[in-house]
Amino acid sequence: MENELLDALGSRLRARRRERGLSLDALAEASGVSRSMISEIERGAKAPTVLVLARVATALGATVSRLLGEDQGERVVHVARADQPVIVAASGWERRVLSPNLAGVEFEFIRTLVPPGVEVGEFTAHATGSREYIAVESGELTVTVGGTPHRLRAGDSLYYAGDRTHAFANDGPVECVYYTVMHVAGPHAPLEPT
Structure with missing residues (x-):
């Protein structure tokens, strides 16, 4: 993943974690992903594997795509x-x-x-x-x-x-x-x- 994408992923992950009222330790326990890995992802310092991202998304009650991209509000959405x-x-x-x-x-x-x-x-x-x-x-x-x-x-x-x-x-x-x-x-x- 490029730096810009990593930064955006990290921001969305941090926002979702805080929205759920979770500490890094609580998310680590719920997801089975280490606290340090989650922290690195949130800072945009490390690209997670698909399985790591899926585990974190599941612990947050979200999909991987929710963590990867912005919400679309339109009634018809073309995804090129x-x-x-x-x-x-x-x-x-x-x-x-x-x-x-x-x-x-x-x-x-x-x-x-x-x-x-x-x-x-x-x-x-x-x-x-x-x-x-x-x-x-x-x-x-x-x-x-x-x-x-x-x-x-x-x-x-x-x-x-x-x-x-x-x-x-x-x-x-x-x-x-x-x-x-x-x-x-x-x-x-x-x-x-x-």
Whole structure:
């Protein structure tokens, strides 16, 4: 991420944390991400991995796209490809957020590309009432929900309650492209600061 993007991410993260009444220590405990890492992200000094950003967003009752971009207030929002936030993990998988950030709506539409033999990793559970839908466009994907693996092939889809841990892996011999539609339940009551 560029410095300007890191600074903007840090500002949004800090504002959301303060809005929720959380100290750095409380957010670290809730997210499983170290206090020092959260502090570095807030200062724009370090680019988080996708999993780190997802854990922090989940602990804040937000989506990754909420932390990456500004709210869109229009009734019709065109999101050009060049304006879609993209995060590429060190292992080569790519997450592209296709949906705009709408005020008061914690919703994401995501396209993920995973090279063969790559594990995306495990994401923490969202708030009770959250929902996720997965559709595989090409290749194969193993989605593990609450410890139970589900093997999906091109054209398959899967729904699950998002309030359980979930992990993704491409064990197949070719690249996998899949889509996620995610609704994070709300409203979110502030966590108790420690």
